[in-house]
Amino acid sequence: MSLIDRIKFDGPEHGEPWLVYKYPGEDFALGSQLIVNQSQEALFFKGGEALDLFGPGTFTLKTGNLPLLDKLVNLPFGGDTPFSAEVYFINKTARLDLRWGTMTPFPVEDPKYGVLLSVRAFGQYGVTISDPRMFVTRMIGAAKGGSMTDYGIIARYFEGIINTRIKEIVSNYMIRKRISFLEITTYIGELSEVCTLAINEEFERFGVELLNFYIESVNVPKEDTVKLKDLKEKRAELNILGEDYYRRRSFDVMEKLADNPGSGGMANAAMGIGMGFSAGAAAGDAFAQLGANLMPSHPVPMGQPGFASVQQGVQQERCRKCGEHSPKGSRFCGSCGEKFELGTPCPSCNHLVAAGMKFCGSCGTAVGNRMCTGCGSEVPTASAFCGNCGTKQ
Incomplete structure (x- = not known):
């Protein structure tokens, strides 16, 4: 059995992205040289347990720099004493262009328009290995000698986690903040931050640091988008019609009050605008809001239940003879001609x-x-x- 006296890995021949490489030999000798390149770490493994870890540099293996391995196998001193172990080289560079996407659409009811949408989301994220011992132990397992693991292992493993959390976060976010799908692009940055915080904990459990997480797009089928835009246009039309309706209705009421200042005229005018409010309620929230602005905060009782003056703050004189009302400052009753006592x-x-x-x-x-x-x-x-x-x- 030949002992290996030089342990080194310079990366794949064609420069393909790699994440973990298991050195093919397992029989080494004290005094062998370990060479770790920049952006690499070398991890010694024995009996399924992660032991000594080396950063970039050149090392002569001895009991002094293999304390955990020495403790496990009780390495003897001196010479080229053989020992066996597994050596993993870990790539510590940051990989920032990993892609993610929801595998299947997930249903979300648009909070503003009540349409059930089939939503999908896509983006990218970046990672680096923060804890090589934890990562190799939990994700690589018993790899064969000379085998190389690429970043696909991270993409495959975390795909399910990302899909589950993204569906939950996007749905809750839209519903909680009442954001229509037509507005979602405005909140992409904030959504990305929320997702990063929610997913990062799962990455950390496997010794992976999530450097960034971006949502690039949230989309729905074309027919859903068309349906939402149609509803938005119709609502805008209703708002415009409602505003015009109430403006015209208020002018009509004022004209009636001017033509007939008596209680009967005001009651009829109040009934008219009351009917207008009923029609407005059917037209939408904008109608109701505009109607509320037209109604007085302190209605003037007119002597008939359910009716009030729509002219806020209008003062009137009441005739002592016939009981009818005339505008404040009138010298004679507009109904019977009785002179007012000023x-x-x-x-x-x-x-x-x-x-x-x-x-x-x-x-x-x-x-x-x-x-x-x-x-x-x-x-x-x-x-x-x-x-x-x-x-x-």
Whole structure:
């Protein structure tokens, strides 16, 4: 049995990408030279156990630099004492152009348009071997002497993991953030980062470092894309029609109020715009939102249940004779012609006191409410007794 006195691997003859190479011989002698090239590491294996690891450089094998092997087989000292072991050369360069893609489409319901899509995703990723002992032990196994493993072993093993996680991440991401497929391109970078964090842990379990992970495209069949675009155009048309409808409807209401300021006219106008809101609800969310903007935040009661003025903040005079309403500031009732009394009669001289005045301009008597001397409640100036406690004022 000839002993090997020089251990080295310069890579494949034609420069093909390689990942792990098992040296063909297993019988070595103390004093042999181990030459490890740049971007390589050499790992000694014995009995299925990963032992001593050497980085780039030239080494003379001896018990001093083979501590784990020495401990396992109790190497004797001196000379060219033979020993047997397996030597694996590991390529430490980064490989950044590995491809991935979902093998089969996966169903996702578009959150905005409710269409069930058949989604596929594609991209690339980069790796390097971070822990040679773990990688060779868990992924290479008992390789034959002189055999070489390429990066295909990583692509084949992690293909299933990548497919499973990508389907889960893309589906959840679209649904959680309510992103339509038509918008997904905008979120490709963020999706790639989420996938990197989710997948990296699985790579680390096998001594592989995931350097990057990119989603290059997320696509669906052409007919699904056409269907989504049609729905988007129809929704845009409805929004435009809804906005125009409510603009016209609001003008109609205002015209009716101007033509007939009485309660009956306002109630009919309110009924009209109420019908408009029902039609808008059927047209979509944009109709409802626009309708909400048109409705007053504080409707004015009109004396009939279910109806309110659509003119927010419009003040009106009510006729004491017929009960009908006229615009604020009117001198006569628009329904019966009764003259409005502009002001509050003074309790002393009956002179009309303008709104907001605290004293009568004719006799100087205080007008409005005053404080009860007994309980502190407000008492009209004309009252002789407190309506709360009965105290004479």
